[in-house]
Amino acid sequence: MRPALDLPPLPLDAWEDTKETLHLFLQIVGKIRLKTHPKLNHWWHVTLYPSSRGVTTRRIPYGGVDFEIGFDFIDHTLTVTRCDGGERSFALGGLSVADFYASVFGALSELGIDVQIHAVPYDRPYTTPFAQDTDHRTYDGDKVHAYWRALSQIATVFEEFRGRFLGKSTPVHLFWHSFDLALTRFSGKKAPPMEGGTNADREAYSHEVISFGWWAGDDQVREAAFYSYTAPEPDGVETQPLEPADAVWNDAGGSHMAFLTYEAVRQSADPRATLLAFLESAYQAGATKAGWPVADFTHQV
Template identity: 50%
Template sequence: MAQANRSISNDWPELPFAAWRDTCATLHLWTQIVGKIRLAQTPWINHSWHVPLYVSGRGLSTSPIPYGGSAFQIDFDFIDHALLIHSSDCLSRRVPLRPQSVADFYRALMATLGELGLDIRINPMPNEIPDAIRFDQDTTHDHYDAESVTRFWRALVQVDRVFKEFRARFLGKCSPVHFFWGSFDLAVTRFSGRPAPPHPGGFPNMPDWVAREAYSHEVSSAGFWPGGGGIDHAAFYSYAYPTPNGFAEAPVRPSAAYFSKQLGEFILPYDDVRQAASPDELLLGFLQSSYAAAADLAQWDRDALERDMVDVATP
């Protein structure tokens, strides 16, 4: 259960996008490299659920990745600022996280995998990024401000916690709370159970069939991202696919939330949550009211898909 915040300033850190925009762009590409390693080794799961990263106690993690009869795991440590690679063969390696180009990071990581006997090949082109540069040729993105990255991770810890409480209220098909490296956001998605019309695709540097598979069924999806893509501040979002009639005019809480016609989704600035007397309550209100708008307008069977958390016993 979400708990009262001990210290708003400590628990929900400031996250000014302009101050770490370049670092964010570099880190985004680093997470794509790591995510594509997982993609190359993992059986395809519907909606691309086999590719995300997960918030951990120190950063972001792939979770175990299969390799033949063994497994390995890659972790971003945003406290000591290192990329950690551990294998089930009891081998470990460490790659420092410091100011370096994407090309240098790519070469260092692939060489380290080779030292561990992990022969893995990935597509070196970034996904969902316009004007993308191959990882092995990208000397443009080379920023890394450790303090900003730690603040971002601390924000992810809070968001991950609240998203998991929101997820627990749903009985139907629902994604894990996971970090998609393509769009660089933490997301959780609920499903009505009904098929959706084919998605038009159109994401930069991503095959349309991936989008069609991801949106094969009706969804209400919420997430958090640090900024970019037309919004120069950290924000929460919520959208439905397909978008039901009247969704943009729905009464979504809190008053700071608004519908972006450009993005086609509801937006709640992160700072409004961070500065609230009860950030958890404010965020849960946004998640629940935007989901309810989508579910009611699209006539989801909410009685069958939801549960009252009061009725859930504690063992």
Template identity: 45%
Template sequence: METEKLPALPFDEWTETRITVHLLLQILGKTRLKSTTRKNHWWYITLYVTPRGFGTYSIPINDGLDSFEMEFNIKRKAVIISQSSGKEIVLSLEDSPTIADFYTRFMGEINGIGVFPKFIDRPFDVGIDKSFNEITEYHHYDWKYINTFWKLMLWNNNVFKEFSGRFYGKTCPVHIYWHHLDLVVTRFSGKKLPPMDKSARILEKETYSHEQISFGFWVGDNNVPEPMYYSYTYPSPDGIDEESLQPKGAFWQNSNGSPMAMLRYEDVKNSTNPRKAVLDFLESTYRAGAKKAKWNIDELTVPDLDQL
């Protein structure tokens, strides 16, 4: 996709489709959560952008002698469960199933291959207090917008990977956290933080165990009703919001009591060089946080090969 042709994704025009897709991906994510061995910072529960849509990659079964993976395959308009045995289960979405209908069929197929994930069968952090098998109001599959969403995530996935490769320190894969449906990459200084208060959720305790600078892209929510890039440093150092950001249009905004750097996708889409705009935003927000938190920026920077 040529960067000068980045597509529009108006928040209000695909709301029901966005929620349907979000719920569907939460079902896949929760299944991976309960079927995969633990990895630090919840890196074992995430989803990934694939050449066909969004998937889990390989998950071991049968004591590791076999594996399966799940993918929301946009090209085939289906969720596909692929097994190392060569078998493939296709759950078509072309007849626009409700989330309840999809969930019932999906769990039957997963159980049929010997996978019995015991997760909380309700959406997480999306404001819907129902079990998946009770959600009949979402059955919307506008494939034009689903395809646009995927292409945006695919493009940003590649940009984030380029940025990720510039750092020598611990870095998470570029992946999707399905509770907020945001594409994320995070850098760590290596510094362990004091344990959180016992009242904190296990989600936050595991996520924020070490000092970090996180970067993301998400297509918006009710609080920010448009696609947006963001970055924050945790813990947030004093004065970070006094640091300059790139490109022009990037700004600091208060988020839960701490500064968060933000850049509108619309500004990126309309820029003369969208890829450079995003990379400049990521680099400037990293340097703002690393400077204020006193990271050793020079030692952590990967030089060009001709500088080795």
């Protein structure tokens, strides 16, 4: 029997300043992985991953010396570890983004790791270089721990959902640029060439996909929520039923996204079953309308 989810409350207003600081911390570490990890298909090499204590880059090849950077959201530290045993750690509490940036690159330098990144925020409403950002410095350890508890448990459900699918799938990973946990399934068919967008977008959506994710709220969506979308979007996907009853189709600039609030899942009688039902219904909606071979992709577990 799988343990029930115990999701903590995550009202955005209560931790938004901490969330912004943490987001920028993750962007710095994510950009280090982006610059050093060998390129993978669909930009999978840029992501971070939930760990048993926080969030990690996992192993990053660096010549003959692999390294890893890990956030610990229990003791609230960051540790850089080399495969030969070298290690540097520092506490996260009280650091501005500028302090964090200096501490990370100081640790890397002491371990003989030389990395150069584009040291400015990505896709954020502010552009202050990391090394100069002394404004973002709020770090409430209890709020970060609550976020990680939610992230870890949701990642486990995403992993369970991933195991139902026999086709190509991404890992369950955390995108540091947008601060969302995501999982994507592929039909195996090429998609029509994307018009506009970045090179990364065009590669990410070079094949038919159905994506699923969770984010903790942002400037536009003022609460934590789950989502799913199909790309390219098939006609009529928004007419398909979703579960549970609280799930809706949102019109996002002409495309449609299945949407379910975190609170609806958290307060349901069985959050795990509720979340799995949402993910499955969103998949069935997209796959059915897009003509995917659903039966061939189904793994009976």
